[in-house]
Every structure is written in C-alpha cells, then in structure tokens.
Amino acid sequence: MFIGHFGVALVAKRVTPRTSLGTLVLAAQFVDLLWPIFLFCGLERVIIAPGETAVTPLDFISYPLSHSLFADLGWASLFAGIYKVIKRESAGAVCLWFVVMSHWVLDALSHRPDLPLYPGSSTFIGLGLWNSRAWTIVVESAIFLAGARIYARATHPRDPIGSLAFRSYVALLLLVYLINVFGPPPPSERAVAFAALGLWVFVFWAYFLDRHRVVNSPHAQQIDLFPSPDSPEAP
C-alpha cells in the first residue's frame, strides 16, 4: 500500500492533535522509510518482476527486518518509546504505536503472501488486494481522501502557506500514486531503492505544512458545522 498509509497519518492528527503531522507520517511510513536503507546495506532484497501482481511489478524476495510482524512490533514500540521520552506524552505515544503497526496491517491487506511473521519464519501473510488494480485504487484512495478530509477539518491554515502546502501535498501524493500504479516498471532495483528514499521528502514536507496550520479547538469544530469562508477547507 502507498497513499493509504498517509491516510492513516492524516486521520491520526484528529486523535493526537499535539503531534506533528510529520511525526505521524514518519510513523505510518516508518518501515517503508527504513526499507531502502536495508536494501542499500544488502540486508533485504527486492527484484523487478512485471506481472507479479496487477499493481506492483516488485517481488519482495526478503524483507524480514522492515516488514515482518514481529520486527514491526519492535519498531512500533521503539518509535512510541522514543516519542514518550522526548515529548513526555503517553496518549500520543500510544497512538503512534498503533500508527506504526497500521503499516503492517495495511500491507498485509495489499501484498500477496510475502510478509513473514518474524525473521526466518516460513509463514507469510498477505491477502492480495494488489491482484486487483481497480479495488486497490478504490480502497487506497478512500482511506487517503478520508484522511485528508479529516485532517483538513481538524486544522485550519495559519497563513496562506498552510493552505497551499497542504493542498499541494495531497495533490502530489495522488500524482505519485497514479504514476506508481499506471507507470512503467522501474528500470532497476537500485532505482527502486532511490525512489523509496525519496519518500523522506513527504515526511519533512508534512512537518513544514503542519507548522503552518492550527488545530481547531472543540469550539471551532462545532462552529464548523456551519461553514464560513474562514472555516477549514476540504481538499
């Protein structure tokens, strides 16, 4: 899954409003952001195999450190633990634990059975949503657009940048997604790893745009039932 993970991060802002969207995106995409580093280090492997599924030409030969269930439980606990130590905020840490774990759950929904239970396990999980391009786009776009709408209603722009940066973030993610789904297979495994590294841009961008937006108070959300020109925009 790709933009569905961003959808979870956007929804989570509603649950833990004091946590930056950047941290939430980092959590939702954490193991996919580690993955290219493990590829470059030779710890994990992917090959390009067009037709592997209807959606992705990638065959994830081995990725136990980034994408096994047990490893992800560890990453989620580490992520939440570091956040708790730095921010001293338990509710946010618990939410981040679930956001990191949501990545594995959504990947298990999308991938063919290639997600190991633990490093070295011969049990692989995957429900294979990626076997249908149409259903993948429906499910993933629904999660992402619902997330974008919830984030837009939970916050409002502090300045024009807050609006522009958010709208362009949503639009660019949708564009990258469509290129991913409909574009040609990547030229090499190395190109896959570099492209995956590029996803870090969306983490920094999320930190930036979140600083230009203000969380609505419960009172403001009530008023939002009767939208005015200044009320939070919908994407």
Ligand SMILES: [Zn+2]
């Ligand atoms: Zn993943």
